[in-house]
Amino acid sequence: MMTYESKVTIHMVSSLDGFIAKKDNSVSWLESSDSFDKGIVLTEEDITAFLKTIQCYVMGSKTYEHALRLGWPYGDVPVIVLTTRDLKSEIKNVQFYSGDLISLVNHRLKPTYTNIWLVGGSKLTKNCIRLNLVDDILISIMPIILGDGILFFDYIGKEEKLHLKDVKAYKDGMVELWYEIKKE
Amino acid sequence: MMTYESKVTIHMVSSLDGFIAKKDNSVSWLESSDSFDKGIVLTEEDITAFLKTIQCYVMGSKTYEHALRLGWPYGDVPVIVLTTRDLKSEIKNVQFYSGDLISLVNHRLKPTYTNIWLVGGSKLTKNCIRLNLVDDILISIMPIILGDGILFFDYIGKEEKLHLKDVKAYKDGMVELWYEIKKE
Numbered sequence: 001m002m003t004y005e006s007k008v009t010i011h012m013v014s015s016l017d018g019f020i021a022k023k024d025n026s027v028s029w030l031e032s033s034d035s036f037d038k039g040i041v042l043t044e045e046d047i048t049a050f051l052k053t054i055q056c057y058v059m060g061s062k063t064y065e066h067a068l069r070l071g072w073p074y075g076d077v078p079v080i081v082l083t084t085r086d087l088k089s090e091i092k093n094v095q096f097y098s099g100d101l102i103s104l105v106n107h108r109l110k111p112t113y114t115n116i117w118l119v120g121g122s123k124l125t126k127n128c129i130r131l132n133l134v135d136d137i138l139i140s141i142m143p144i145i146l147g148d149g150i151l152f153f154d155y156i157g158k159e160e161k162l163h164l165k166d167v168k169a170y171k172d173g174m175v176e177l178w179y180e181i182k183k184e
Numbered sequence: 185m186m187t188y189e190s191k192v193t194i195h196m197v198s199s200l201d202g203f204i205a206k207k208d209n210s211v212s213w214l215e216s217s218d219s220f221d222k223g224i225v226l227t228e229e230d231i232t233a234f235l236k237t238i239q240c241y242v243m244g245s246k247t248y249e250h251a252l253r254l255g256w257p258y259g260d261v262p263v264i265v266l267t268t269r270d271l272k273s274e275i276k277n278v279q280f281y282s283g284d285l286i287s288l289v290n291h292r293l294k295p296t297y298t299n300i301w302l303v304g305g306s307k308l309t310k311n312c313i314r315l316n317l318v319d320d321i322l323i324s325i326m327p328i329i330l331g332d333g334i335l336f337f338d339y340i341g342k343e344e345k346l347h348l349k350d351v352k353a354y355k356d357g358m359v360e361l362w363y364e365i366k367k368e
Contacts, residue, residue: 017338137200143363147340147344155332156331160329162327164327166222173346
């Protein structure tokens, strides 16, 4: 099998208790009012430079519709939306896909892009972990307990050893944990 | 109401996916084989000095029995075990308690001790959060996804804003997040 210098990274923003969405889908909790003195602040330039490295986003259709409502944050970067529904897109570079996840990631995306980001929802990211399609997991933990909602990991039913790659704490109390899934 | 310079801290060791115990109760996952270059290492003296500041532990009866089996790690520090069972202790300074949590914490422990640690299980810690008896939460996240077991937070049913107090990453890939629960 050919290997590519290509990485699939899951990125999710989560509460401390592991929820990525509230039941009512409200998003105000994503804005922290906390203040962590030792935390870092990114400049617009830092963020732009970082986002430029991402070559392709993969997401479920609810995450896609949610992103549309909030104001599309992915610019012209290619986006694959997993869905069996008959959706049309007004956004450039959005493609819908209803086939097999393994062949999408391993045969279509990995040979084309080196930095692929999987940004939810939780069903899609869990399936990708179960199918060994994920290299890295980046979790941004907001300083809040939500107490209810949609769990990111839930009961994934599979043990995975991780390698901690980086930890960053931000001025607003958000903590970013970057892990690599260890291959056996 | 009188206030005391007293703090109740929950400390739990968790997997990245939020589990504090495996279904089979095995504990080998608590020993990390990961290596994080930028991580810190504590000396025996650091740990001893830190543990000396803890004046009282509170735990459920399963956590107590688990600690007994693994080799009692609490020395002669006072330990309160919540249980309705008729347990006897061979360990000095262990007391069993079956009454009300609020009166235990607010009327008995807080006036006596300034640094009280709540070390599980998850039912007890959740109840204490729900009853507003907790000041701080310290979570040590091991570099592993367990995929199943007992969730620490679970669906606690209550939203709590947090203040990030400290973040420490260790050489073995463990990350310690220290939060204060914001009082409204």
